[in-house]
Amino acid sequence: MDNLTPRDSEYGLEKAASESKPILDQSAGSFFKQLLGFWVTFVTQFKKVNTVEYPEVKEPTAERFHGRHQLNRHPDGLEKCIGCELCAWACPADAIYVEGGDNTPDAQYSPGERYGKVYQINYLRCVFCGLCIEACPTRALTMTNEYELADDSRRKLIFEKEDLLAPLRQGMLMPPHPMYPDSTDTSYYKGEVTGSHPSQESNPHV
Amino acid sequence: MNAAALIGHDPGWLIAVKGLIVFVLCVLLTLMSVWGERRIVARMQMRLGPNRVGPFGLLQSLADGVKLALKEDLIPKAADRIVFVIAPVISATTCFMAFAVMPLTGEVNLFGHKTVMQLTDLPVGVLYVLAIASVGVYGIVLAGWSSGSTYPLLGGLRSSAQVISYEVAMGLSLVAVFIYSGSMSTSDIVAAQHKWWYAVVLFPSFVIYAISMVGETNRAPFDLAEAEGELVGGFHTEYSSLKFALFFLAEYVNIVAVSSLATTLFLGGYHALPGLTFTEHWLGGWFCMVWFFAKVIGFFYLFVWLRGTLPRMRYDQFMKFGWKVLIPTSLLWILVVSTLRVMSARGEPRVLIAAFTFGIVLLIMAATSLYERATRQGNVEGLPDSSAEPSFPVPHVQGINRVESNNG
Numbered sequence: 216m217d218n219l220t221p222r223d224s225e226y227g228l229e230k231a232a233s234e235s236k237p238i239l240d241q242s243a244g245s246f247f248k249q250l251l252g253f254w255v256t257f258v259t260q261f262k263k264v265n266t267v268e269y270p271e272v273k274e275p276t277a278e279r280f281h282g283r284h285q286l287n288r289h290p291d292g293l294e295k296c297i298g299c300e301l302c303a304w305a306c307p308a309d310a311i312y313v314e315g316g317d318n319t320p321d322a323q324y325s326p327g328e329r330y331g332k333v334y335q336i337n338y339l340r341c342v343f344c345g346l347c348i349e350a351c352p353t354r355a356l357t358m359t360n361e362y363e364l365a366d367d368s369r370r371k372l373i374f375e376k377e378d379l380l381a382p383l384r385q386g387m388l389m390p391p392h393p394m395y396p397d398s399t400d401t402s403y404y405k406g407e408v409t410g411s412h413p414s415q416e417s418n419p420h421v
Numbered sequence: 422m423n424a425a426a427l428i429g430h431d432p433g434w435l436i437a438v439k440g441l442i443v444f445v446l447c448v449l450l451t452l453m454s455v456w457g458e459r460r461i462v463a464r465m466q467m468r469l470g471p472n473r474v475g476p477f478g479l480l481q482s483l484a485d486g487v488k489l490a491l492k493e494d495l496i497p498k499a500a501d502r503i504v505f506v507i508a509p510v511i512s513a514t515t516c517f518m519a520f521a522v523m524p525l526t527g528e529v530n531l532f533g534h535k536t537v538m539q540l541t542d543l544p545v546g547v548l549y550v551l552a553i554a555s556v557g558v559y560g561i562v563l564a565g566w567s568s569g570s571t572y573p574l575l576g577g578l579r580s581s582a583q584v585i586s587y588e589v590a591m592g593l594s595l596v597a598v599f600i601y602s603g604s605m606s607t608s609d610i611v612a613a614q615h616k617w618w619y620a621v622v623l624f625p626s627f628v629i630y631a632i633s634m635v636g637e638t639n640r641a642p643f644d645l646a647e648a649e650g651e652l653v654g655g656f657h658t659e660y661s662s663l664k665f666a667l668f669f670l671a672e673y674v675n676i677v678a679v680s681s682l683a684t685t686l687f688l689g690g691y692h693a694l695p696g697l698t699f700t701e702h703w704l705g706g707w708f709c710m711v712w713f714f715a716k717v718i719g720f721f722y723l724f725v726w727l728r729g730t731l732p733r734m735r736y737d738q739f740m741k742f743g744w745k746v747l748i749p750t751s752l753l754w755i756l757v758v759s760t761l762r763v764m765s766a767r768g769e770p771r772v773l774i775a776a777f778t779f780g781i782v783l784l785i786m787a788a789t790s791l792y793e794r795a796t797r798q799g800n801v802e803g804l805p806d807s808s809a810e811p812s813f814p815v816p817h818v819q820g821i822n823r824v825e826s827n828n829g
Binding site for chain 2: 252253255256257259260261262263264265266268
């Protein structure tokens, strides 16, 4: 992926649009005027092409492009998804399947009582409308800009929870692990937890 | 020794070798021209064109051929099976046959034999090419008819009408060449152009030929026979796999064939460009072939350029242009050329010839200006009265009073 070179943003179309003038003269003109068309095609041959040679050169998408979904994490690594299924209910294409599960002291996946035990998005059905993102009460579900979602079997296009979960960032711990000491789920949502605590590392019950 | 005498002394194996060389050259040129056309048209549309298979995408047409060969070969139930199979074969074989009389080089040494790179030299060589081209139309007509389907039938009929109409204009444009060269043999016509190309001497003929050769090959802007917006694919709608590939091949070989004929008849054939005659002796005369194919490729570029520039014509416009413009112009031009020829043959004084030419030019100018005035007046009278209520029902639009807005 390192040899992918970003392309500069000089699109021929943008330039053409800025240079275009309104067509005022609608008459066909003389024979020689009509021959000007040949000049246009001839000169165009030597202009810069608009083609993006896709697999080698990749255009960045628009900033808010609707791409693959992502299940986000709290700053200490716990999952934001609480298994409420609101995304699944919002989905017009019936592409999301969620099964909630109970957090136990042995296995705490998200702050609070419930977490998403099974989370599947079927990309053969998804229309990338983003209604699931709007429905999500914990901002667990968001969309990335990733658009390369082609594959050769139906099974591979049903993304499981582990395919959708955000990677662990600096300071995050892989759940299950206990909640931040002396915190409730409310303090998580208020943004009072900003990282993991050493005591979370060792799971006392495992 | 002239070309005919040289060819007459060819042994059988040499004829076979020459046939093979011509065939291979044709196929190679076709493969390259398919690729070249796609690349050039792409550049004209600010695209890159095929660039994936091989260096610069050069092997693209080969890959396409392999793909076509591996596809399922369908024959529709309603089709006439025998004719359906024969039609593409007729198309593909006839287009190659025109090359038998194309002189590709002057005198060369081929495996120790003095010969010319031309399969045969018929005294009626050009007529033979026209005849072969006409037989090629059978392929299209039969394909359209035997498919047992509506669009192919329409496409086939359009195509035959088109090729026949434009062949008349093409044949007439060649008459002037025959009058000037005094021969119908391709090698003699090339030899007759050693001083002046016929594209210069007989410029109107050249223009008419160039237009009618585009009509003859069913190419844009005259590609009504396979107008995909109107007739799906035209006569080859029902064809798939190798049979379709044969039609595809035939189209491109035909382009090369008419370009070669144009080169031979109007651009001095295999001879070098004026001022570069010394190159004709390089490589023992084989360098002439470079000149020949350079000219052919020039014509091919013209074909591609036309395709990239012009929109497709309407069928009635196309037929009107062929019958009411090209053919009468050709006939008039032949009259002028033959008169001039007879005058110079009789040794009339130069003043008389010059006066005749000047008179013709004056006549043409008068005729065109009269015609223009007539059409201008006709246009003003014929313009529809835009303020009148249209004769057809129009939807009522809230807030817009049609009569008022037109009057204001």
